Amino acid sequence: xxxxxxxxxxxxxxxxxxxxxxxxxxxxxxxxxxxxxxxxxxxxxxxxxxxxxxxxxxxxxxxxxxxxxxxxxxxxxxxxxxxxxxxxxxxxxxxxxxxxxxxxxxxxxxxxxxxxxxxxxxxxxxxxxxxxxxxxxxxxxxxxxxx
Amino acid sequence: xxxxxxxxxxxxxxxxxxxxxxxxxxxxxxxxxxxxxxxxxxxxxxxxxxxxxxxxxxxxxxxxxxxxxxxxxxxxxxxxxxxxxxxxxxxxxxxxxxxxxxxxxxxxxxxxxxxxxxxxxxxxxxxxxxxxxxxxxxxxxxxxxxxxxxxxxxxxxxxxxxxxxxxxxxxxxxxxxxxxxxxxxxxxxxxxxxxxxxxxxxxxxxxxxxxxxxxxxxxxxxxxxxxxxxxxxxxxxxxxxxxxxxxxxxxxxxxxxxxxxxxxxxxxxxxxxxxxxxxxxxxx
Numbered sequence: 001x002x003x004x005x006x007x008x009x010x011x012x013x014x015x016x017x018x019x020x021x022x023x024x025x026x027x028x029x030x031x032x033x034x035x036x037x038x039x040x041x042x043x044x045x046x047x048x049x050x051x052x053x054x055x056x057x058x059x060x061x062x063x064x065x066x067x068x069x070x071x072x073x074x075x076x077x078x079x080x081x082x083x084x085x086x087x088x089x090x091x092x093x094x095x096x097x098x099x100x101x102x103x104x105x106x107x108x109x110x111x112x113x114x115x116x117x118x119x120x121x122x123x124x125x126x127x128x129x130x131x132x133x134x135x136x137x138x139x140x141x142x143x144x145x146x147x
Numbered sequence: 148x149x150x151x152x153x154x155x156x157x158x159x160x161x162x163x164x165x166x167x168x169x170x171x172x173x174x175x176x177x178x179x180x181x182x183x184x185x186x187x188x189x190x191x192x193x194x195x196x197x198x199x200x201x202x203x204x205x206x207x208x209x210x211x212x213x214x215x216x217x218x219x220x221x222x223x224x225x226x227x228x229x230x231x232x233x234x235x236x237x238x239x240x241x242x243x244x245x246x247x248x249x250x251x252x253x254x255x256x257x258x259x260x261x262x263x264x265x266x267x268x269x270x271x272x273x274x275x276x277x278x279x280x281x282x283x284x285x286x287x288x289x290x291x292x293x294x295x296x297x298x299x300x301x302x303x304x305x306x307x308x309x310x311x312x313x314x315x316x317x318x319x320x321x322x323x324x325x326x327x328x329x330x331x332x333x334x335x336x337x338x339x340x341x342x343x344x345x346x347x348x349x350x351x352x353x354x355x356x357x358x359x360x361x362x363x364x365x366x367x368x369x370x371x372x373x374x375x376x377x378x379x380x381x382x383x384x385x386x387x388x389x390x391x392x393x394x395x396x397x398x399x400x401x402x403x404x405x406x407x408x409x410x411x412x413x414x415x416x417x418x419x420x421x422x423x424x425x426x427x428x429x430x431x
Contacts, residue, residue, distance in 0.1 A: 006375040007302075012346030013383050017302040025212050032211045035232055070344060079343045079384075080207040080300055087232025093161060094419045097347040108348060112417040113176075116339075116350025123379050131346035138345065 009124050012131035016078040024076020027060045031081035040088045070100050102137020149247065149324035152196060154394045154407070155187075155333040156362070156426040157280055159203060161272040162419035164236055167279045180423060183413035184280050190410060190427060191281045191289070197328040198244045199292045200251075200317065202393045203273035203335045204299045206231070209265075215301055216263035218313065220255075221270075221294035222248040229269035238275050238284075244291040247324055251293070254320035260313050270294055277335045280425075299336065299387050304374070307389045311370035314396020321397070334394030336387025338414075339380070340421035349382040350422050356414060358388060359424055363409055366395040384421075398430060405431035 007015045033039045043050040051061045063071035086096040098108030121129025172181045208229045226241040321330050338355040361369040370392050377386045400406050407428035415423045
């Protein structure tokens with residue numbers, strides 16, 4: 001019988017449920033390993049070799065190597081685990097969150113200072129808000145893409 | 148007998164901890180936020196409890212995906228601030244209260260809430276940022292703290308209704324402890340925020356302020372709100388707000404006592420990616 005997952009129609013959002021968690025177990029545990037300074041150093045020295053020691057999918061490894069956090073999340077990653085990669089790279093939570101919108105760091109910070117992203121048009125897939133799939137990437141990157 | 152004298156609610160954004168630790172609280176970006184807690188720091192000095200029961204969530208720090216307890220009570224005599232990847236925060240060691248924690252575990256489990264008992268655990272920004280906001284930068288925290296970690300990272304997280312009922316059970320447990328202790332219960336996390344995907348940066352001031360209104364005046368009604376409403380309206384990480392219902396459920400009016408006094412209310416956007424909300428409610 002199908003499970004109740006009423007959150008699948010929220011745009012631009014992947015809920016880290018038991019299914020995603022199972023998919024992303026090794027990816028997220030790799031991230032946990034970066035909480036140790038020695039491991040961070042070994043990862044930085046040779047990222048590919050470090051990742052190859054984990055039973056992760058090639059898609060998960062590529063997502064990490066390219067620091068594409070949306071791709072990491074689609075492959076079962078969770079932001080609190082992925083944040084350990086950001087910490088290793090010296091990135092803040094705001095830089096990490098902003099990277100998933102396509103906006104530059106300055107554009108994202110300005111949006112937050114101006115009160116954040118509006119929920120209007122961003123509650124359900126198919127509305128017209130800026131988090132909808134047809135409006136990615138956001139910010140100047142999106143304008144260039146449209147030109 | 149022990150008694151809950153007040154409940155405190157606050158966001159626990161990690162960047163707030165970094166601002167405190169790096170001496171940035173007077174910068175224009177942070178000044179309005181810390182101004183909102185000036186009252187609270189004085190209130191904390193004037194109303195220092197014997198113990199704080201602090202409801203928070205671990206952010207992939209003490210609990211990886213190896214084990215995911217829904218409700219975990221810290222029964223150790225001390226808890227170290229965790230290295231979350233940036234190095235441990237330069238804040239005091241958290242001293243626990245093993246006797247009261249063990250008493251609450253026994254009572255609440257007998258009340259049908261299956262707590263995980265944790266005797267060894269580091270505590271992350273979810274627990275230490277609220278202490279910094281309320282206490283500043285002391286050499287030692289002003290009293291022992293019982294950490295109570297709730298899983299709000301992997302879905303399904305506990306419902307608001309279950310959190311509210313758990314708060315009632317914690318209230319009964321504290322009231323049955325024979326030593327006359329002044330206990331505060333804190334609910335932390337929230338308010339609206341989303342840290343992932345193209346919808347990152349979501350803030351919903353109308354939702355947040357309605358949540359604050361209802362938490363004060365109609366917590367039983369608020370506890371009926373389903374998860375999906377938090378996700379849709381307050382962002383995927385806004386779900387942390389269910390933890391506030393644990394603290395609210397332990398207040399006297401829920402068990403037939405008098406209404407709480409609203410000592411302080413504050414709301415500010417933004418702190419990094421997040422809307423910050425804060426309440427202090429005193430039992431009569």
